[in-house]
Amino acid sequence: MSLNDLDDEVAALLDDADQRYTSSRRRLISALQAGDGPLTITQIVATDASLPQSTVYRNLTILEEAGVVTRIVTSDDFARYELAEKLTGHHHHLICTACGDVVDFSLDAAVEATLDKALDGAAVSAGFTADSHRLDLLGTCRDCAKA
């Protein structure tokens, strides 16, 4: 999705939620777009120091409610945010258990299909209405392996 298309899509989602697409929110989207994985609030504030922390928290919550971003919790004490899959496509996360960093990756469609089928079966037999799945790979990133 190009930057302009993304912008239009975000604008539409915010409009649906009766929210304005303010400049703080634009800068947030831009910071998230620039990362190669979900970002913590600290990382976002470090990237764009003109964004006050309270605005970042509030707007990320609003953007999440509007379906623009997704909140990710790994194991460390910091929530992370990324653009919703609707905007970026389905993907998964490589989580470094040493430094906590998170990077995106994708699986090929055949594997995803097999997985979805198996998960649907499991959901049905547990009386569960499946919505989506979340698959993370835990391990050590290149940098931490070196250290």
Place this chain on the structure above:
Amino acid sequence: MSLNDLDDEVAALLDDADQRYTSSRRRLISALQAGDGPLTITQIVATDASLPQSTVYRNLTILEEAGVVTRIVTSDDFARYELAEKLTGHHHHLICTACGDVVDFSLDAAVEATLDKALDGAAVSAGFTADSHRLDLLGTCRDCAKA
């Protein structure tokens, strides 16, 4: 794994970590064993009111370091703990996005094998040393679907 085998295995793991298998820790293991999914601290304290909160927190941390339990973070504000996969076998989680409850489930071995192969490929091309994976199904549990 039978209750006695579990007990022996936990004792061995704690011994390796130079930790004692005290009665608080036994009660914790027993509470975790009784649940059908990872439990929050609140749930544990509710189950066994003789366990003070500070002891539960401290001992779960120690048990996690010893490799006996695993800390799970979903999206709500409460961490959950379960017996380590080494003790219970590999499994996944159904997470109810309405009430936050978590229930265990398993996939058949063929699907797991396909998945592991695909994940290994992804890890290698990202320069990542894979350790384990985590697969959760998000949706609505029977009780919340009714409501």
Place this chain on the structure above:
DNA sequence: AGCAATAGTGAGAATCAGTATCATTTGCGA
């Protein structure tokens, strides 16, 4: 058994990511 020395306990204080408050500013509609 008695006696350190060491480990575990638990009530309460401290920490800190995240949320709520509110006076001020911004920007849309008439």
Place this chain on the structure above:
DNA sequence: TCGCAAATGATACTGATTCTCACTATTGCT
């Protein structure tokens, strides 16, 4: 341009988790 509702951002607050520390229990030694 005016008026009003929404957004901002500095600051205070909340609550899950961690830390502290005096006390108790257990281990190892003789």
